[in-house]
Amino acid sequence: MTTARRSDTTRAAILEAARERFAADGYERATIRAIARDAGIDPSMVMRYYGNKEGLFAAASEIDLALPTLGALPSKHIGAVLVNHFLDRWERDDVLTGLLRVGVTNEAGAARMQAIFGAQLGPVTLGVCPRPEEAPARAALVASQILGMALARYVLRLPPAVEMSRDEVVAWLAPTVQRYLTAETP
Amino acid sequence: MTTARRSDTTRAAILEAARERFAADGYERATIRAIARDAGIDPSMVMRYYGNKEGLFAAASEIDLALPTLGALPSKHIGAVLVNHFLDRWERDDVLTGLLRVGVTNEAGAARMQAIFGAQLGPVTLGVCPRPEEAPARAALVASQILGMALARYVLRLPPAVEMSRDEVVAWLAPTVQRYLTAETP
DNA sequence: CCGATCGGTCAACGCTTGTTGGCCTACGCT
DNA sequence: AGCGTAGGCCAACAAGCGTTGACCGATCGG
Numbered sequence: 001m002t003t004a005r006r007s008d009t010t011r012a013a014i015l016e017a018a019r020e021r022f023a024a025d026g027y028e029r030a031t032i033r034a035i036a037r038d039a040g041i042d043p044s045m046v047m048r049y050y051g052n053k054e055g056l057f058a059a060a061s062e063i064d065l066a067l068p069t070l071g072a073l074p075s076k077h078i079g080a081v082l083v084n085h086f087l088d089r090w091e092r093d094d095v096l097t098g099l100l101r102v103g104v105t106n107e108a109g110a111a112r113m114q115a116i117f118g119a120q121l122g123p124v125t126l127g128v129c130p131r132p133e134e135a136p137a138r139a140a141l142v143a144s145q146i147l148g149m150a151l152a153r154y155v156l157r158l159p160p161a162v163e164m165s166r167d168e169v170v171a172w173l174a175p176t177v178q179r180y181l182t183a184e185t186p
Numbered sequence: 187m188t189t190a191r192r193s194d195t196t197r198a199a200i201l202e203a204a205r206e207r208f209a210a211d212g213y214e215r216a217t218i219r220a221i222a223r224d225a226g227i228d229p230s231m232v233m234r235y236y237g238n239k240e241g242l243f244a245a246a247s248e249i250d251l252a253l254p255t256l257g258a259l260p261s262k263h264i265g266a267v268l269v270n271h272f273l274d275r276w277e278r279d280d281v282l283t284g285l286l287r288v289g290v291t292n293e294a295g296a297a298r299m300q301a302i303f304g305a306q307l308g309p310v311t312l313g314v315c316p317r318p319e320e321a322p323a324r325a326a327l328v329a330s331q332i333l334g335m336a337l338a339r340y341v342l343r344l345p346p347a348v349e350m351s352r353d354e355v356v357a358w359l360a361p362t363v364q365r366y367l368t369a370e371t372p
Numbered sequence: 373c374c375g376a377t378c379g380g381t382c383a384a385c386g387c388t389t390g391t392t393g394g395c396c397t398a399c400g401c402t
Numbered sequence: 403a404g405c406g407t408a409g410g411c412c413a414a415c416a417a418g419c420g421t422t423g424a425c426c427g428a429t430c431g432g
Contacts, residue, residue, distance in 0.1 A: 006399080007409060026291030028214035032390065042411050047391060103342055104290040105212035110342050117344065140338055140346035141358055147342075148334020152326055156289055156296050156333075158303065160326035171372040172327055176362050186357040192429080193379060218420065228381055233421060 011049055013039040018060040023094030026101040027057065027109060054108060061102070061112055063095045065120045071127045078128060079178030083170050086146050090154060097154055100147065117143050128181050141180040145173060197235055199225040204246040209280035212287040213243065213295060240294060247288070247298055249281045251306045257313045264314060265364030269356050272332050276340060283340055286333065303329050314367050327366040335359060 005011075017038035021030035032053055036043040050056040068085060070078045090096050099116070102109035117139070125139040126132060149169065152161035191197075203224035207216035218239055222229040236242040254271060256264045276282050285302070288295035303325070311325040312318060335355065338347035 005408085010409080026212075026214075028212075028389095029291065031388080033388085041409095043390085044392080044412085045410065048409090053390065101290055104287055104337070105215065113342050114344055136346035137350055137354070140344050140350070143344065144334040144338040144347060145331055145362070146334070147337055148330040148332070151290070151333055151337060152330040156299050158300055158326050158329065160322035161330060164323055164326070168323070172366065175365070175372070176331070179361070180358065186361070191378085196379075214419095217418080219418085227379095229420085230382085230422080231380065234379090239420065 007049070010039070010041060010045065014041070014046055014049060014056075015060055018056055019093065019095055019098055022057065022060060022098035022102055026104075027106040032056070057102065057106075057108065058112070061095060061099050061109070063099070063116065065089060065116065067120055067124050069127070070124055075128065075182065076178075078181060079174035079176070080170055082142070082177050082181075083146070083173045086150075087166060087169065090150055096150065100150060100155060125181060130182070130184065134185065138180050142177050145176050145180070149173060193235070196225070196227060196231065200227070200232055200235065200242075201246055204242055205279065205281055205284055208243065208246055208284035208288055212290075213292045218242070243288065243292075243294070244298075247281060247285050247295070249285070249302065251275060251302065253306055253310050255313070256310055261314065261368065262364075264367060265360035265362070266356055268310075268328070268363050268367075269332070269359045272336075273352060273355065276336055282336065286336060286341060311367055316368070316370065320371060324366050328363050331359060331362050331366070 014035065017035045018030070021035050021038065024030070032046050033043050035056075036046055046056060050059055066089075068081060070081070073081065099109065099113055103113040104110075118136075121139045121143060122136060125142065126135040129135050129138050149161070152158045153164075153169070200221065203221045204216070207221050207224065210216070218232050219229050221242075222232055232242060236245055252271075252275070254267060256267070259267065285295065285299055289299040290296075304322075307325045307329060308322060311328065312321040315321050315324050335347070338344045339350075339355070
């Protein structure tokens with residue numbers, strides 16, 4: 001184990017400020033200077049600890065979706081469980097919002113999004129869908145609906161999407177996700 | 187009617203270059219200089235004709251979704267018709283891609299997206315959904331699925347979403363959209 | 373045929389950005 | 403106590419940005 005460095009609190013402050021700025025502004029408008037100001041330190045410290053802006057984003061966008069293993073629970077409910085889990089994840093912190101905002105205009109951000117959803121959502125679908133070779137496509141369909149709702153609700157803030165209650169969102173999306181995962185191919 | 191000006195071809199060249207750049211790079215990285223270079227003219231012309239960068243984006247992102255009136259056709263098929271129409275719209279030019287890329291990081295872009303989907307998709311749903319007061323929410327649900335697929339397929343380019351054939355996309359999404367529009371509230 | 377207007381270029385402005393290197397301070401080990 | 407090193411600040415850099423205003427040639431109506 002690596003011993004705790006004296007600078008760990010500063011590193012953490014930078015990371016927290018970076019996540020907020022990336023989530024609020026996207027890649028280009030989240031300037032290193034603004035992030036440093038939020039963290040209460042000099043911009044050059046960001047460079048020292050994370051190399052450059054790309055490195056900072058890479059560190060700030062690390063995330064574990066912590067998806068539940070769906071195999072264990074009644075297969076009728078996996079849609080609702082998954083939608084609920086993603087809404088939780090989206091509202092707990094702003095890493096996912098940042099990832100989405102950056103992924104849309106930045107090549108590296110898009111690659112990271114691909115990697116995260118491929119590596120974390122892929123295996124989960126593999127466990128519950130009828131034919132294993134369809135798992136990637138089904139995962140992409142689920143991702144499209146989840147990301148689409150996140151886009152409308154948390155990023156574009158389309159008024160009707162914002163005003164829907166969480167239960168309404170779950171009630172509408174759960175059957176969709178359920179079908180994408182378990183239905184026979186149409 | 188306004189008579190044709192001599193500079194119309196230049197104006198059109200600027201607009202075309204702007205649409206491509208906004209679609210490819212988003213708002214910040216689509217620089218006026220790059221757009222002018224693409225259009226083969228001086229950056230100051232862009233300012234002369236469109237005032238400033240915001241004005242250029244406003245002009246470049248004007249779009250008529252040309253949604254079909256769904257009332258006239260068998261209500262079983264409106265999901266498929268709508269999904270097909272949006273895929274067409276998305277692939278014909280890159281205005282929608284630009285709108286999405288800009289809307290995610292730019293306040294004015296988000297507002298424009300809200301306006302377009304509210305004003306153009308809203309009325310269409312009003313015509314086909316059971317209870318009129320639910321129309322905005324249903325429109326937002328449809329938008330979330332359509333935008334989510336566009337995001338995955340045309341912007342983030344998640345490999346499985348790109349590799350799906352157009353018919354597969356329609357086959358999977360049409361029932362979802364159909365349900366969002368016409369099903370009883372769950 | 374001449375002058376006004378239009379389409380266009382050029383050079384510069386003020387500002388912000390990511391990034392660098394030098395310098396100072398204060399902690400922690402021996 | 404003393405020294406090395408880690409943590410931090412400051413000032414500056416080159417480049418790129420949106421935007422401006424002066425200038426020039428062609429076009430065209432009277």
